[in-house]
Amino acid sequence: MISHKCKYAIRALIDIAAQHDPNKTVMSSEIATRQQIPKKFLETILRDLRNGRILHSRRGSTGGYTLLKPASEITTTEIIRIIDGPIALLPCVSLNYYASCEGCDESTCQIKGVFEQVRDKTLGILNHTSLADLRDQYLKNTPQVGDKKSESARSSQK
Amino acid sequence: MISHKCKYAIRALIDIAAQHDPNKTVMSSEIATRQQIPKKFLETILRDLRNGRILHSRRGSTGGYTLLKPASEITTTEIIRIIDGPIALLPCVSLNYYASCEGCDESTCQIKGVFEQVRDKTLGILNHTSLADLRDQYLKNTPQVGDKKSESARSSQK
């Protein structure tokens, strides 16, 4: 299971990526109300994402957050790793957070193989799902104000 | 990450499945010393596995544990579900432990799709990896006493 914090992080990033003007800085308070995330908690999440080189931030009265790189270049893998850490199900098969499984001899480990397979399949999916993909999914489902395409889509629904 | 407890469970089951005589009941103390698992903790794990319909147990002085069904019919999925619960990374995409993700509208959820894919790929692997597969891997690596094949293999190594 990914943590609640990680879900918040993904939703916050989608919110930022969904901005019409990619250069507009988005305030944490905006995201908090729009995405229903506790404000103070969100601040710590955004800080983690900034430390993780996904977000750029500006302080002061016109401050806020922007993506450090295009949404299409931010992978789900990256986000999860920053917030939750390892993606693998065993420490000894983790690529980015390797640790030896105490009490088991790795050279004769019986279960390593399966979990390497799981890791590879999982990364195959998460690496190829960018923030842009998630955002597009989001925009399709929840039309934005002033978005002509989604407005027509909405009216044609009835 | 799967829990330490779950790794213990898998190793304990492999140990039981590796017995020459499939009808022999294996005592928890045997497993504990062979697999280096804290004895009392192991007892609670074996009880979980029995409640989960994987093991059969006998009390008394000749008591112990046996597999309730052939090792080839016990999947890794089953074991993990009993010990750790859900395999999916989101509550709302779990097949056996479904729960709604509080605070997100499932009909418009942006991230559900990816995690459904991850779940399916993961289950694809774990469902097709049986305890027999894991045991065979184990026996290949750690030759048993009195096993002629592995003794010759051992001596030819030098």
Add this chain to the structure above:
DNA sequence: TACTATTCCTACTAAGTTGATAGGAGTTTT
């Protein structure tokens, strides 16, 4: 019937993680 060896059960505990909140310091615009 004792005795012994095992599983089984309830309860407890220490340490770590998760999901936050509090209070204020630093920074930038007006």
Add this chain to the structure above:
DNA sequence: AAAACTCCTATCAACTTAGTAGGAATAGTA
């Protein structure tokens, strides 16, 4: 100087994890 942000440290309650303690129930054996 004031206002409005981000940023930082510390703290907290609830929960989970990894295990331990002590003994009851059960079954074979002398």
